[in-house]
Structures are given as C-alpha cells and as structure tokens.
Amino acid sequence: MRIAILGNSGSGKSTLAHKLSLEKGAAVLDLDTIYWQQNVIAVKRSVAAARDDLDRFCSRDGWIVEGCYGDLIERAFHWRPELIFLNPGKSVCLANCSNRPWEPHKYASQGEQDSRAEALLSWVSEYYTRDGEMSFARHRELFIAYDGPKREITQQE
Numbered sequence: 001m002r003i004a005i006l007g008n009s010g011s012g013k014s015t016l017a018h019k020l021s022l023e024k025g026a027a028v029l030d031l032d033t034i035y036w037q038q039n040v041i042a043v044k045r046s047v048a049a050a051r052d053d054l055d056r057f058c059s060r061d062g063w064i065v066e067g068c069y070g071d072l073i074e075r076a077f078h079w080r081p082e083l084i085f086l087n088p089g090k091s092v093c094l095a096n097c098s099n100r101p102w103e104p105h106k107y108a109s110q111g112e113q114d115s116r117a118e119a120l121l122s123w124v125s126e127y128y129t130r131d132g133e134m135s136f137a138r139h140r141e142l143f144i145a146y147d148g149p150k151r152e153i154t155q156q157e
Contacts, residue, residue, distance in 0.1 A: 001026055002058070004076045005066035006139050007086030008127040009120060010093035010100070012156055013066040016086065020064055029057045031067025032106060051075060070133035070142055083150035085143040087136075092156050093124045 001024050005013045017028045034053040037043045054072055057063060058079045065076050077083075097120050100113075107113035128136045143150060 001062045002076075002079050002081035003064045003084060004073050004081040005064065005084045005086060006070070006073045006142065007068065007088075008090075008093045008136070008139075009068060009124050010096035011086035011088055012092075012096065013068075013086055016084070017064045017066040024062065024064075026062040026064050027057070027060065029054070029063065029065045030105070031065060031069050031072050035067070035069055035072065047071075068134045068139075070135075070138040074142055077146060077148065080148045083143065083146050083148060085139060085150070085152040087139075087152055087154050088156045089154070090125060090128065093127070094121055096156075097121055097124055 003017075003020060003026070005017055007013050014030060017030070020026065021028045031050075031054075034050045034057075035044060037045050050072060054065070054075055057065070058076055063081075065073070065081070067073065073083075098117070102110040102113055107116075127134075132138060143152060
C-alpha cells in the first residue's frame with residue numbers, strides 16, 4: 001500500500017494519514033519534516049536533500065506521504081501511490097488550523113505555534129489565489145494529470 005495525500009494546510013492531511021497508518025500499519029512521512037530544516041524556523045532545505053529523503057522513504061513497501069508540496073508529491077508518483085486530494089474548502093481549512101493541537105515535531109512549544117497562527121491563517125486563505133507548488137491550481141493540475149489510482153475528498157469526515 002502506497003498513498004500520497006495532497007491538499008491545503010488544514011485540509012486534514014495529517015489526520016487522514018495517521019488514521020490510515022493505524023488501519024494499514026504503514027509508515028507516515030509528513031513532507032514538512034523533509035522540506036524545512038529541523039529546528040530552524042522557515043528555512044528550506046535543498047531540493048536535492050528533500051528529494052533524497054523522499055526517495056529513501058518511498059523505497060519501502062508500505063507508506064503514506066502527506067503534504068502541500070506539489071513537486072514532492074509529484075516525485076512520489078514514480079511509486080504509483082493512490083493519490084488522495086483533500087479539498088474541503090477554505091472555511092474548513094481555516095477552522096481546522098484555528099483548532100489545531102500543538103505539533104511538537106514542528107514547533108518547540110504551543111506558544112511558538114500560537115505566535116505563528118495569524119501567518120498560517122493568511123497562508124491558508126491565499127491557497128486558491130496564489131501560484132506555485134503549494135497552490136490549489138498546482139494541486140488540481142497534479143490531480144488531473146495523474147493516471148494512477150486517485151480520489152478527491154471534498155467533505156471532511
């Protein structure tokens with residue numbers, strides 16, 4: 001089993017990935033952990049380093065990758081995963097981000113996470129209008145072009 005989950009921040013990618021992991025016994029890779037330098041806020045790693053980490057992870061038998069990084073999700077297509085595009089809408093994503101529990105793998109403290117909440121909500125709101133690898137337009141393009149197994153989920157469970 002191989003699954004790639006794509007969507008906006010707050011769309012439920014991590015929640016779905018962990019639920020599927022418990023059901024299927026597959027390892028999960030949150031793409032944030034390979035895209036950004038650890039313990040350094042908002043500093044990207046090299047593209048080559050992120051790709052190498054993704055390739056190593058995807059070399060195993062069963063896995064789930066989740067994130068908003070279109071280029072990394074597209075790279076995972078090499079392994080022919082099921083693609084799940086989470087698209088519950090802006091209001092759901094904003095509500096989920098506003099109620100997000102502390103993510104210790106991303107932030108040193110709840111306070112640090114909370115201090116970045118306004119920027120996150122702005123980022124989520126811009127998803128449908130921005131360009132680039134982390135935009136709705138790019139995610140839609142990837143979903144349409146992928147010729148493997150795929151589904152789009154527009155309703156949050």
